[in-house]
Amino acid sequence: MIPFQYARANDVADAIKQIAADPSAKFIAGGTNLIDLIKYDVEEPTRLIDISHLPLRSIEQTSTGGVLIGAMVPNTDLAYHPMIEERYPLLARAIMSGASQQLRNMASTGGNLLQRTRCFYFYDTATPCNKREPGSGCSAIDGVNRINAVLGTSQACIATHPSDMCVALAALDATVHVAGPAGARTIAFADFHRLPGNTPQRDTNLEPDEIITAIELPPKGFSANYSYLKIRDRLSYAFALVSVAAALELDGDTIKEARLALGGVAHKPWRSSAAEAALLGKRADATAFAQAADWLLHGAKGYGHNNFKIGLARRAIVRTLGQAARGMPQSLSDKKIR
Amino acid sequence: MTSYIGSATSRVDGRAKVTGEARYAGEFNVPGLVHGYVVESTIPKGRVVRIDTGGALEVDGVLEVLTHRNRPPMADNDLAYKDEVAPEKGSPYRPLYDDRILFTGQPVALVLADDWETARVAASMVKVEYQKEPHVTDLHAERSRAFAIDAPEKPRGDAAKAFASAAVRHAAEYFIPTEHHNPMELFASTAIWEDGRLTVYDKTQGVQNVQKYLCGVFKMKPDEVRVMSPYMGGGFGAGLRPQYQVVLAVLGARALKRPVRVMLTRTQMYALGYRPASIERLALGASSGGTLESMQHETIAVTSQFEEFARNDTGWGNLLYKSPNAKFEHRLVKLDLPTSCDMRAPGAATGVYALECAMDELAIALKTDPVQLRLQCYSDRNQGEDVPYTSKQLRECYRQGAAEFGWDKRNAEPRSMREGSELVGWGMASGVWEALQMPATVRIVLTANGHAEVATAASDIGTGTYTIMAQVAADMLGLPIDNISVKLGDSTLPQCPLEGGSWIASSVCNAIANTARAVRGDLLKLAKGMKDSPLAGAGVDEVALIDGKIVSKRDANRAVSIASAMQSGNAERITREEVNKVDEDKSHARNVHSAIFAEVKVDEELGVIRVTRVVNAVAAGRILNLKTAHSQIMGGVVWGIGMALHEETLFDHHFGRVMNANIAEYHVPVNADIHDIKVIFVEEPDEIVNPLGIKGLGEIGIVGVAAAIANAVYHATGKRVRDLPITLDKVVQFE
Ligand SMILES: Cc1cc2nc3c(=O)[nH]c(=O)nc-3n(C[C@H](O)[C@H](O)[C@H](O)COP(=O)(O)OP(=O)(O)OC[C@H]3O[C@@H](n4cnc5c(N)ncnc54)[C@H](O)[C@@H]3O)c2cc1C
Numbered sequence A: 001m002i003p004f005q006y007a008r009a010n011d012v013a014d015a016i017k018q019i020a021a022d023p024s025a026k027f028i029a030g031g032t033n034l035i036d037l038i039k040y041d042v043e044e045p046t047r048l049i050d051i052s053h054l055p056l057r058s059i060e061q062t063s064t065g066g067v068l069i070g071a072m073v074p075n076t077d078l079a080y081h082p083m084i085e086e087r088y089p090l091l092a093r094a095i096m097s098g099a100s101q102q103l104r105n106m107a108s109t110g111g112n113l114l115q116r117t118r119c120f121y122f123y124d125t126a127t128p129c130n131k132r133e134p135g136s137g138c139s140a141i142d143g144v145n146r147i148n149a150v151l152g153t154s155q156a157c158i159a160t161h162p163s164d165m166c167v168a169l170a171a172l173d174a175t176v177h178v179a180g181p182a183g184a185r186t187i188a189f190a191d192f193h194r195l196p197g198n199t200p201q202r203d204t205n206l207e208p209d210e211i212i213t214a215i216e217l218p219p220k221g222f223s224a225n226y227s228y229l230k231i232r233d234r235l236s237y238a239f240a241l242v243s244v245a246a247a248l249e250l251d252g253d254t255i256k257e258a259r260l261a262l263g264g265v266a267h268k269p270w271r272s273s274a275a276e277a278a279l280l281g282k283r284a285d286a287t288a289f290a291q292a293a294d295w296l297l298h299g300a301k302g303y304g305h306n307n308f309k310i311g312l313a314r315r316a317i318v319r320t321l322g323q324a325a326r327g328m329p330q331s332l333s334d335k336k337i338r
Numbered sequence B: 001m002t003s004y005i006g007s008a009t010s011r012v013d014g015r016a017k018v019t020g021e022a023r024y025a026g027e028f029n030v031p032g033l034v035h036g037y038v039v040e041s042t043i044p045k046g047r048v049v050r051i052d053t054g055g056a057l058e059v060d061g062v063l064e065v066l067t068h069r070n071r072p073p074m075a076d077n078d079l080a081y082k083d084e085v086a087p088e089k090g091s092p093y094r095p096l097y098d099d100r101i102l103f104t105g106q107p108v109a110l111v112l113a114d115d116w117e118t119a120r121v122a123a124s125m126v127k128v129e130y131q132k133e134p135h136v137t138d139l140h141a142e143r144s145r146a147f148a149i150d151a152p153e154k155p156r157g158d159a160a161k162a163f164a165s166a167a168v169r170h171a172a173e174y175f176i177p178t179e180h181h182n183p184m185e186l187f188a189s190t191a192i193w194e195d196g197r198l199t200v201y202d203k204t205q206g207v208q209n210v211q212k213y214l215c216g217v218f219k220m221k222p223d224e225v226r227v228m229s230p231y232m233g234g235g236f237g238a239g240l241r242p243q244y245q246v247v248l249a250v251l252g253a254r255a256l257k258r259p260v261r262v263m264l265t266r267t268q269m270y271a272l273g274y275r276p277a278s279i280e281r282l283a284l285g286a287s288s289g290g291t292l293e294s295m296q297h298e299t300i301a302v303t304s305q306f307e308e309f310a311r312n313d314t315g316w317g318n319l320l321y322k323s324p325n326a327k328f329e330h331r332l333v334k335l336d337l338p339t340s341c342d343m344r345a346p347g348a349a350t351g352v353y354a355l356e357c358a359m360d361e362l363a364i365a366l367k368t369d370p371v372q373l374r375l376q377c378y379s380d381r382n383q384g385e386d387v388p389y390t391s392k393q394l395r396e397c398y399r400q401g402a403a404e405f406g407w408d409k410r411n412a413e414p415r416s417m418r419e420g421s422e423l424v425g426w427g428m429a430s431g432v433w434e435a436l437q438m439p440a441t442v443r444i445v446l447t448a449n450g451h452a453e454v455a456t457a458a459s460d461i462g463t464g465t466y467t468i469m470a471q472v473a474a475d476m477l478g479l480p481i482d483n484i485s486v487k488l489g490d491s492t493l494p495q496c497p498l499e500g501g502s503w504i505a506s507s508v509c510n511a512i513a514n515t516a517r518a519v520r521g522d523l524l525k526l527a528k529g530m531k532d533s534p535l536a537g538a539g540v541d542e543v544a545l546i547d548g549k550i551v552s553k554r555d556a557n558r559a560v561s562i563a564s565a566m567q568s569g570n571a572e573r574i575t576r577e578e579v580n581k582v583d584e585d586k587s588h589a590r591n592v593h594s595a596i597f598a599e600v601k602v603d604e605e606l607g608v609i610r611v612t613r614v615v616n617a618v619a620a621g622r623i624l625n626l627k628t629a630h631s632q633i634m635g636g637v638v639w640g641i642g643m644a645l646h647e648e649t650l651f652d653h654h655f656g657r658v659m660n661a662n663i664a665e666y667h668v669p670v671n672a673d674i675h676d677i678k679v680i681f682v683e684e685p686d687e688i689v690n691p692l693g694i695k696g697l698g699e700i701g702i703v704g705v706a707a708a709i710a711n712a713v714y715h716a717t718g719k720r721v722r723d724l725p726i727t728l729d730k731v732v733q734f735e
């Protein structure tokens, strides 16, 4: 852990000015991920710019019928917000299945998107890791990789993005609002996180001098037929081995629209337009779900300890789509999987 | 007057704990306190070639950086470092002693600064250059190098031959991975150096062990070193041996002549002791009628390159099951790791896991109910020693546990019970542990105002020692419990062994009884000195102390109040110190037993396991406190669930490092994993084991739990998982 300076940002413009002025500075929001990484000497910012007091804490309906969520809204507030619970329960469930109550109280909406991988080697500075130290090598490929990715990997990195919330945001086609020295812009959720390729050190397409100001949800929330199923090594307070966000629009038992995203398997929430298209017009049954699973898992590759994730994901997809179709989402308190 | 012994008395130290009044080793603040932060080795084996402490020393607030080169002097012989629980063979690790690296995470420097944060920053600036040597950390890869150690259990008959000719046989290997203790409280020591005397607040299960150890390492006289550990946030065996931070704190204090605290981080604690990974091979041969003909148990377990740590994994079958032929073997593999150490029910948690899974597999092979098989093989004698038990209500444990659980409704067929998408499985196992007593001295100071202080050097590691001692003393002295104060965890108090092995309750409570008897004798003498004493002629065992009075057992009307007896004799206080009588009599075996029944629900497709019910029926002699006893067993069951499903220290053998050295990734059960746990205490009067009939409860709660769950998982799914932890990918074959 290295010494750092601490400064508060007065407003968004000030935050951008401060971060643009100092390439070794970092924003701090809830701090639940950044502080850990500083303690482990993984992140070494010389200056922390506290953005937790910025007026980005509202959850508002947009003129087009969607919802705009301020980047500083704590995960707990978001999950318990009546509008989210009612219209976007998939998002509420995904958030509530992550971390612990205490962490969710601290964690911010923007920070959740930018949390870094839990790959064991990324955290351990005594081992090589391309994401932490580009060019040093990937220890996980031949190492302890039970928690690593099976989709969209590269020779350089097989890390996963660990968020639950992001899996739901991906399925809901959210948009990320950002602002930087060049002004404000929006990034479609699918384009926000990157695949590792040859630059695993870059998790997202956010520029270093940009700030996330809000997340926008489109009007459609799939509140009737949805489910978020998280499979992990204990029944709470663990990251997903595999998680599935499923949302359906049904006409009787015919699928009119489908959204399907996986967590715990790739460097970003994993979606496939082919998988979702394959469900359109089909009867909502196990055969159709299995086909969608095959599409979504196309090209999946295990690295030893994590081989099981592929088969597990296939079954989890079928199960989650079934829960969504029956209108019986996975319960968070009763850990029995329906 | 109510009897406190046996009642569900709340912890006497509960209030102090929840208000923060109870202070732990890292919480004693003294003026001028210096904080130490440990720099750890990043390699598992080799030598330190160079340490550059320049950068660290330049940091504002850093006072000193100690390494093996500039540390104060320490003893140079193994004997000085051998604490009470050090393995017999080997040369104990010496912290910061020389340039040799024996394991990853070993301390190579100690940064001393005005505050902890500064020390931590500076620690990251210490640059260490190593000369690496090839290392080994993988038990499986090294098992061919295993060497046999002297096993305590002797062979009987010809086990191999009997196995070969047995009508029904089962042989298999079971595996338990390395586990770490992860007590909630971090290891810490505060060393205060004053006028050549040392006072140390240490997180330890044995203050006198640490005191003797420090005297040896630093060549000090016993009256120059005082070690205290009044409270502990969990020990579980991790605090039996002196841990390296206590040596570092003293080195720092001696170097600076100032008080120094060294607190480890959670991650650093993964370089302390651990439950050794073990491969357990069981071979059971039975007659077609379902009695054992042959029992073989071999263990291969991990120790360090420099010490041979081993506990009894293999002997438990001799206590539980009759078999005319038996053979046991314990082997060790030396790896480049710290020395393994005791962890709750050392040996039994692992050995009985394998034994009880093997018995389940044998029952299946015999098409016999698992409880029935255990009754058929039930042994009323410890066969190794060929002696009967002081008491053994294990049959009753099976009966009451099975009844509470509803075992008779079990369909023996695997995969036969289901609930929606979940397969339901019921499994059971037996548990066994020792009922030991060690010599302990208890001092009682009774004052004329009717208060008593009860003191011994034991540590209360969180189990409730303060409370049971107060209960026993209150009953023995005839005083309300609020009039009793218990003093523990100070090396200057009367001698007491380490808190471990489940022997503290029996040892200190029997010592209290003896000391109270001596106090009673003194009181009786005073009472007899009174004019027209109603107790004239009574002997010490003909009176009892009840409700503040010395009362004749024959005639309750003949009584003298303690207050007036002391007043008449002008006695301000009575001070007595006695030791418990530890029976060397080998004519009986002394053990506690249990029967565990578990229900699991396993998602058939996804392999997700829920342990929905556990019944643990325990026979452990006299139960001193239903509440703390219940908590002990419940905690043991929770840990057993963790052992079965979650716990595993993950190594990268290429780097020789623990990869999940934190409690986010080293999984223990959370609330969501714990459902219904029912604890039953089976009546077990025992007049032989010791005068109070106490057997101890610390370890038995975990023994057998993982086996009951593994057996239930098999019953649910038809899939036998022998390698712990039972994760979903081991239960379901995901193609
Ligand atoms: C033990 C543990 C278990 C957890 N389990 C789960 C889990 O099961 N599922 C899950 O989804 N998550 C889990 N989490 C992660 C948790 O959700 C994240 O740590 C949290 O969401 C991060 O939010 P924060 O506000 O605290 O971010 P911070 O730690 O403050 O910041 C994280 C990063 O984002 C940057 N940043 C923050 N806000 C902005 C912004 N507005 N614009 C630009 N950059 C920004 C920071 O500079 C930093 O780099 C767990 C965390 C812990 C510690």
Ligand code: SF4
Pocket (backbone or CB within 6 Å): A117, A119, A120, A121, A122, A128, A129, A130, A131, A132, A137, A138, A139, A140, A141, A148, A156, A157, A158, A159, A200
């Ligand atoms: S998978 Fe990525 S994060 Fe993990 S060691 Fe390899 S490069 Fe580093």
